[in-house]
Amino acid sequence: xxxxxxxxxxxxxxxxxxxxxxxxxxxxxxxxxxxxxxxxxxxxxxxxxxxxxxxxxxxxxxxxxxxxxxxxxxxxxxxxxxxxxxxxxxxxxxxxxxxxxxxxxxxxxxxxxxxxxxxxxxxxxxxxxxxxxxxxxxxxxxxxxxxxxxxxxxxxxxxxxxxxxxxxxxxxxxxxxxxxxxxxxxxxxxxxxxxxxxxxxxxxxxxxxxxxxxxxxxxxxxxxxxxxxxxxxxxxxxxxxxxxxxxxxxxxxxxxxxxxxxxxxxxxxxxxxxxxxxxxxxxxxxxxxxxxxxxxxxxxxxxxxxxxxxxxxxxxxxxxxxxxxxxxxxxxxxxxxxxxxxxxxxxxxxxxxxxxxxxxxxxxxxxxxxxxxxxxxxxxxxxxxxxxxxxxxxxxxxxxxxxxxxxxxxxxxxxxxxxxxxxxxxxxxxxxxxx
Numbered sequence: 001x002x003x004x005x006x007x008x009x010x011x012x013x014x015x016x017x018x019x020x021x022x023x024x025x026x027x028x029x030x031x032x033x034x035x036x037x038x039x040x041x042x043x044x045x046x047x048x049x050x051x052x053x054x055x056x057x058x059x060x061x062x063x064x065x066x067x068x069x070x071x072x073x074x075x076x077x078x079x080x081x082x083x084x085x086x087x088x089x090x091x092x093x094x095x096x097x098x099x100x101x102x103x104x105x106x107x108x109x110x111x112x113x114x115x116x117x118x119x120x121x122x123x124x125x126x127x128x129x130x131x132x133x134x135x136x137x138x139x140x141x142x143x144x145x146x147x148x149x150x151x152x153x154x155x156x157x158x159x160x161x162x163x164x165x166x167x168x169x170x171x172x173x174x175x176x177x178x179x180x181x182x183x184x185x186x187x188x189x190x191x192x193x194x195x196x197x198x199x200x201x202x203x204x205x206x207x208x209x210x211x212x213x214x215x216x217x218x219x220x221x222x223x224x225x226x227x228x229x230x231x232x233x234x235x236x237x238x239x240x241x242x243x244x245x246x247x248x249x250x251x252x253x254x255x256x257x258x259x260x261x262x263x264x265x266x267x268x269x270x271x272x273x274x275x276x277x278x279x280x281x282x283x284x285x286x287x288x289x290x291x292x293x294x295x296x297x298x299x300x301x302x303x304x305x306x307x308x309x310x311x312x313x314x315x316x317x318x319x320x321x322x323x324x325x326x327x328x329x330x331x332x333x334x335x336x337x338x339x340x341x342x343x344x345x346x347x348x349x350x351x352x353x354x355x356x357x358x359x360x361x362x363x364x365x366x367x368x369x370x371x372x373x374x375x376x377x378x379x380x381x382x383x384x385x386x387x388x389x390x391x392x393x394x395x396x397x398x399x400x401x402x403x404x405x406x407x408x409x410x411x412x413x414x415x416x417x418x419x420x421x422x423x424x425x426x427x428x429x430x431x432x433x434x435x
Contacts, residue, residue, distance in 0.1 A: 166283075
């Protein structure tokens with residue numbers, strides 16, 4: 001990233017900068033605004049949030065003076081403010097995606113429906129779109145990626161989130177000619193499929209998170225979604241439905257990630273999975289067919305083969321997003337994108353017994369959680385991706401706790417752009433191989 005440092009320094013010295021709009025001023029958006037405030041040549045010019053006070057707060061935390069912040073819901077007015085060197089906060093997405101000088105839009109909402117709206121609006125207005133929204137990416141990322149390619153802009157997930165951190169290891173290994181066998185992420189607590197906003201409320205408030213967001217992590221849904229995004233970027237799939245989720249330390253992990261015939265847990269290689277005991281890191285298992293390389297890897301303290309482990313012990317979420325913004329705006333490159341199309345799907349499971357007429361909620365709620373499955377199996381069994389479930393989804397027949405939810409069990413909300421994009425994605429015969 002030394003080149004990034006040099007390029008941004010040169011931009012700054014020429015009184016130029018990469019101007020960015022950030023949508024969502026929660027924990028992730030706020031962190032990004034603050035981190036960008038310390039990077040020369042890159043500016044969080046617009047911050048959008050339904051509650052503009054939160055957007056103002058994010059900028060003020062970063063040391064931006066109140067007199068340098070303007071509130072505007074007008075695109076033309078926003079353009080004028082930015083030309084004068086002001087920061088703009090707004091309630092409206094249109095301000096972010098239509099402002100003249102904005103080169104990239106960051107979606108930091110974490111809401112699937114909002115993610116689809118933001119991404120499409122950014123693409124149509126010829127802005128690069130950076131998704132801190134794996135929830136949307138796992139459902140409609142492949143078609144959004146294709147639309148962005150057609151428009152000549154970058155659609156990308158972010159550095160710092162676990163999928164982006166894991167893809168760094170993947171690109172490193174593949175770039176050097178190694179064969180990647182497995183990859184994934186750590187999970188810092190046992191899965192509790194019954195977790196809901198009430199059971200996690202105190203912990204969520206302590207961590208400054210929305211209760212439903214924390215519940216989505218604890219019930220395993222977000223882990224499944226993150227692995228889903230890794231799969232769509234690499235072609236890797238879950239070894240079994242819901243993954244193995246073994247417990248291991250980093251030193252023993254490569255021994256567990258062997259095929260069953262060799263004493264491990266895996267049915268096959270080329271898989272994604274999570275591991276309890278290595279959070280907050282990400283891992284990658286690789287091998288080589290060259291005896292000389294095996295010899296050198298052992299000499300280099302990578303352990304005895306035939307398989308070897310790469311491990312990144314941290315991920316800094318939105319604090320690393322500036323790397324992605326830079327690569328999109330300067331190099332026209334994605335950090336991570338669903339270039340393999342839909343190869344995995346995060347399907348929906350009943351969190352409790354449901355009755356006909358019940359209304360569902362969604363990720364991190366009281367009624368459902370997510371599990372990872374191969375896309376072709378999910379499609380053949382008519383299973384519903386959890387990202388399509390919202391509080392306007394109605395159950396049409398009784399469903400038992402733990403039952404996988406199919407399209408004929410519910411009436412989905414078909415009014416959203418997210419649903420429309422998913423339907424279009426399903427109809428694209430070549431969507432499983434976009435490139």
